[in-house]
Amino acid sequence: MSFLNNYAYYIGAFGLIFIGLYIILVKHNLIKVIVGLGILDTGVNLFLISVGYITKGTAPIFSRPGIYSERMVDPVPQALVLTAIVIGVAVLALALSLAIRLYQHYGTLNLRKIREQKW
Amino acid sequence: MVNPVLLIAVPLGLAFAIPLFALFWKDAAKYISPVALGFNLVVSLLLLPKVLENPIIVSIGGWQPPFCINLVAGPVGVLFSTIIALVGLLVSIYALDYIKEGATEKYHMLYLLLLTGATGVVLTGDIFNLFVFFEILCISSYALVAYLRDKAGIESAVKYLIQGAVGSSLLLIGIGLLYGQFGTLNMADIARNIKSVSSISVFVPMVLIITGFGVESAIFPLNAWLPDAHSSAPSSISAILSGIAIEVGLYAVSRVVFTIFGASGILPFLALLGILTLLVGEMCALSQNNIKRMLAYSSIGQIGLILFALAIATSYGVTGGLFQLISHTLSKALLFLAAGYMIYRAGSPDISALEGIGKKMPLTCLAFTIGAFSLVGLPPFVGFPSKFLIVRAALATGEAIFTVLIGLALLGTVIEGAYFFRVVQVLYFKGGKVNPGRKEAPVTALIPMFIFVVLIIVVGIYPKLITDVLNSAASELLSRTEYIKAVLDSIL
Numbered sequence: 001m002s003f004l005n006n007y008a009y010y011i012g013a014f015g016l017i018f019i020g021l022y023i024i025l026v027k028h029n030l031i032k033v034i035v036g037l038g039i040l041d042t043g044v045n046l047f048l049i050s051v052g053y054i055t056k057g058t059a060p061i062f063s064r065p066g067i068y069s070e071r072m073v074d075p076v077p078q079a080l081v082l083t084a085i086v087i088g089v090a091v092l093a094l095a096l097s098l099a100i101r102l103y104q105h106y107g108t109l110n111l112r113k114i115r116e117q118k119w
Numbered sequence: 120m121v122n123p124v125l126l127i128a129v130p131l132g133l134a135f136a137i138p139l140f141a142l143f144w145k146d147a148a149k150y151i152s153p154v155a156l157g158f159n160l161v162v163s164l165l166l167l168p169k170v171l172e173n174p175i176i177v178s179i180g181g182w183q184p185p186f187c188i189n190l191v192a193g194p195v196g197v198l199f200s201t202i203i204a205l206v207g208l209l210v211s212i213y214a215l216d217y218i219k220e221g222a223t224e225k226y227h228m229l230y231l232l233l234l235t236g237a238t239g240v241v242l243t244g245d246i247f248n249l250f251v252f253f254e255i256l257c258i259s260s261y262a263l264v265a266y267l268r269d270k271a272g273i274e275s276a277v278k279y280l281i282q283g284a285v286g287s288s289l290l291l292i293g294i295g296l297l298y299g300q301f302g303t304l305n306m307a308d309i310a311r312n313i314k315s316v317s318s319i320s321v322f323v324p325m326v327l328i329i330t331g332f333g334v335e336s337a338i339f340p341l342n343a344w345l346p347d348a349h350s351s352a353p354s355s356i357s358a359i360l361s362g363i364a365i366e367v368g369l370y371a372v373s374r375v376v377f378t379i380f381g382a383s384g385i386l387p388f389l390a391l392l393g394i395l396t397l398l399v400g401e402m403c404a405l406s407q408n409n410i411k412r413m414l415a416y417s418s419i420g421q422i423g424l425i426l427f428a429l430a431i432a433t434s435y436g437v438t439g440g441l442f443q444l445i446s447h448t449l450s451k452a453l454l455f456l457a458a459g460y461m462i463y464r465a466g467s468p469d470i471s472a473l474e475g476i477g478k479k480m481p482l483t484c485l486a487f488t489i490g491a492f493s494l495v496g497l498p499p500f501v502g503f504p505s506k507f508l509i510v511r512a513a514l515a516t517g518e519a520i521f522t523v524l525i526g527l528a529l530l531g532t533v534i535e536g537a538y539f540f541r542v543v544q545v546l547y548f549k550g551g552k553v554n555p556g557r558k559e560a561p562v563t564a565l566i567p568m569f570i571f572v573v574l575i576i577v578v579g580i581y582p583k584l585i586t587d588v589l590n591s592a593a594s595e596l597l598s599r600t601e602y603i604k605a606v607l608d609s610i611l
Contacts, residue, residue, distance in 0.1 A: 017292070024285060030277065037284050044291050051299040077298065080247055084291060087254045091284050094261055098280065101265070101273045114274055117347045 009050030016043030030102065030109040034095045041088035045081045052077035121162050123177055123192040126200055127239050130155040134231035141224035148224035152211040152231045159204035159238065163197055170197045171591050174605050176244070184244070184606050185305030191244035191606060194591040199241035199370060202445060206362050206452050207234040209567035213456050214355045216563045217463075226266055226353075233259040233359065237367045244606055246294055246379070247304045249371065250287070257283050257335060260364055264352045275347030282334055282344045290331025296324040306379050307606035310599060316382045325380050329372055336368025337422050339396035346403070349415035350468075354459025357411060361418040362452035366444050369422060373429050373437075377596045383432065387520060390430035394524045394531075396423030401534040409468045410458050413538060414451065417494065420535060421447040424528055428509040429596075435515055437593035438586070439508030445585070446505040449578075450493040453571040457487035460560035470542055475550020483560045484546045486568040491539040493575045496532060501579040506532065 004011070020040025024033050052074030060072040099109060106114050133155040140147035169175065174193035178184055190196075211230065218226050232255055239252030261283065265276035298304060300320060301312045316322050330341065337345045345365070349357045376382050376389070400419030407413040425447065428440030460483055465472045477484040493500030496507075513525035559565070578584055595602065 017288070020288075021285070024281065033281060037281070040285070040288050044288050044295070047292060048295045048298075051295055074302075076304070077295070080295075080298075083247075083251060087251070087258075087287075090258055091254075091261075091280065091287075094258060095277070095280050095284070098261075098265060098273060098277050101268060102277055105270045105273055111277075116271060116274055117351075 009046065009053065013043050013047035013050055016040070016046060019043070028110050028112045030099050030111055033111065034092060034099065037095065038088070038092055041084070041092075045084055045088070048077045048081050048084065121165050123162075123166060123175055123190050123197075123242060124179070126159055126162055126204075126242060127190075127235060129158055130231050130235040130238070134228050134235060137224055137228040137231065145224070148227040149211075149215050149218070152214075152227050153208055155231055156204050156208040156211055156234065159200065159234075160208055163201040163204050166192060166197050167201060167588065170194055171588065174595070176606055176608075183610065185303050185308035185610070188248050189244040189305065189606065190242045191307075191602075192242055193595045193602070193605070194588060195370070195374075195595050196242045198441070198588050198592050199367070200238050202448055203234055203237050203241070203363055203367075206448055207359065209570055210355050210358050210362075210452065210456065213358075213459075213564050213567045216561045217355055217459060218353065221266060221268070226263070229259040229263050229266075230356075230359070233263065234363070237363050240367050241370055244306050245304050246297070246306050246309065249306075250290060250294060253290075253332075253335070253371065254287060256364060256367065257287065260348075260356075260360060263356045264348045264360075266353055266356065267351075269351070271347070271351040275344070275351040279344040279348040282341070286331045286334030286341070288331075289327045293324040293327030293331060296320070296327070305606070306374070307603045310379050310381065311603050311607065313380055316380050316384065321380070325375070325382060325385075328375050332368050332371040332375065334368075336365050336372055336426075337396075337419055338372070338426060339392055339399055339419075339423070342396070342419055345419055346412055346415040349418060350409060350411040354411070354455050354462070357415070357459075358452040358455035361415065361455060362448040365418065365422055366425075366448060369425060369429070369444070372426075373440075373596060377432070378599055378602050381599045386430045386432050390427050390521065390524055393423045393425075393427030393430055394527050396420070396426065397528055397531045398423070401531045401538075405534055405538045407538075408470055410462065410470050410473065410542065411455070411468050413470070413542070414454055414458060417535065417538075418447075418451055420531055421451070421494070424506075424509065424531070427524060427528060428512065431509075431512050431516060431521060432597065433512055433516060434590070434593055434597065435508060435512035437596055438589045439505060439512045441589050441592055442505035442508055442582070442585075443502075445578075445589075446493065446501040446575075449501060449571055449575050450490045453486055453490035453568060453575065454494070456564065456568055456571070457483050457490065457560075460564055461487065464558070464560075470545055473542075474545055475547075477547040478550075480559050482565055483568070486572055487546065488543050489572050489575060491543055493579065495536045495539050499576060499579045501575045501582075503579060504582040 020036045023036030054073050057073040060075050133151050137148050137151050170192050177190040178187045180187045236252045236256030243249050261280045265272045334341045349360050397420045400416050404413050404416035425440050425444050428436050462468045493502040496502040513521045
């Protein structure tokens with residue numbers, strides 16, 4: 001069980017990443033694909049957070065007495081994740097607005113039926 | 120001394136100011152992008168002679184690298200930012216008249232954001248910052264592909280967005296893996312810690328990062344989005360996507376391979392992928408009836424050739440690759456700009472609808488012809504010296520694999536010649552059923568095309584003009600230790 005304890009976050013993160021990729025590759029409905037993108041994003045963010053996480057760690061505030069650097073959580077991945085979340089939100093919002101337009105044009109969200117352009 | 124930060128800060132600030140200006144004066148929007156890009160061009164040209172001697176390292180926030188986000192304005196970065204500003208300026212002049220429908224202020228804002236993202240990618244020295252600027256570039260290009268809101272545009276934007284978003288996620292996983300091992304995001308600091316790529320813990324992030332950038336730079340198995348996106352976007356955007364966006368992706372790939380990982384082992388594989396990309400692109404282009412789709416496939420082919428030249432990884436090879444990159448940027452931007460008004464006047468993007476249009480729009484068609492000849496590699500245009508350099512570099516390596524591959528590349532060039540000459544023949548030597556009403560493109564479109572033509576011919580006749588810059592850019596890409604030393608001077 002110690003393996004699970006040590007790597008629980010990584011297992012969860014890569015689980016979410018693979019679920020997201022699976023949905024994007026297999027599902028036909030554009031909304032489901034966008035949900036897949038969201039899950040993929042969440043998995044990547046969880047992975048980034050867990051890179052710098054320490055169990056029962058504290059915030060890295062050096063001015064407060066009684067806190068040592070070994071117990072501090074790495075703040076850099078958290079800053080990265082904030083940025084990555086914002087980027088993810090922008091992509092999802094754009095994807096959803098494109099989905100609305102796509103439905104207006106084709107009357108369907110099934111990506112297998114939308115095949116105007118081919119190689 | 121001009122600060123390279125201005126190259127990013129000024130267009131970014133002006134891009135977000137565009138909707139504000141547009142509240143008071145609707146036409147202000149379209150004049151802001153030329154102003155911002157003109158400023159960038161001047162600053163880049165001022166910086167260029169300085170960075171040839173010493174790269175300028177800008178530390179943001181008052182910390183020394185690797186503890187801050189830093190910009191590295193070396194020969195490569197400033198060379199690219201000059202090209203981005205130049206092509207961006209000319210295309211934004213073209214767009215003054217070309218973009219009439221829809222929410223024009225949003226077009227101009229996204230356009231400026233796209234070019235800001237591209238400039239940021241080539242100047243930054245921090246790998247996460249690279250990712251952020253890359254996303255700025257990608258998100259604005261997804262939106263701009265769908266700008267016309269027609270069936271084809273929306274469909275290709277959806278495809279582009281899904282593939283691009285998956286690519287970006289892979290890229291972010293790669294960055295996370297690197298941070299987990301080395302505890303730093305500074306590219307020079309990561310490079311300092313990587314001694315070889317043979318261990319699996321370095322190889323996996325490298326593959327993830329190259330795949331992530333490979334989607335945007337349209338390397339062969341990852342380029343399914345490109346022909347749709349480049350052919351459905353407005354022509355001015357196609358010119359930027361083909362001329363700037365994929366080149367910036369290729370820059371990122373080469374920066375990762377050469378500087379961060381120093382991975383000489385995968386170069387033959389990349390050369391092979393490059394030639395595959397070239398052949399696939401050229402073969403598909405040959406069978407197209409839509410002129411913009413043909414140009415889009417031809418971009419895939421050219422990207423393959425540039426990737427091949429960069430993967431030769433000798434001083435000649437990288438110089439040739441960068442030269443070919445510039446020649447492709449100038450020629451393909453010109454081709455898309457000319458094709459934009461040809462399609463607009465003919466009313467259809469089919470090549471058959473363009474029969475005899477050369478007599479009605481002589482200047483536009485002449486520009487198209489010059490762009491096509493330059494891309495094929497005929498002297499005295501810029502495509503000739505660049506392709507010549509690549510062939511010479513491939514033969515100079517003396518290795519059998521590069522000799523065979525350059526033979527295949529020349530085969531690709533022959534195919535390229537076949538479809539471009541076919542179009543040129545249709546433009547001038549066919550027809551009879553031409554409507555009398557067609558006229559020349561407006562002057563705001565002719566001026567940028569004329570400048571592109573002049574650049575193509577001048578650099579083609581006198582390549583020495585830019586070879587100094589290209590040589591030092593190539594040596595920056597190839598000498599990893601110099602880059603590390605320049606950035607981390609204070610702590611080493």
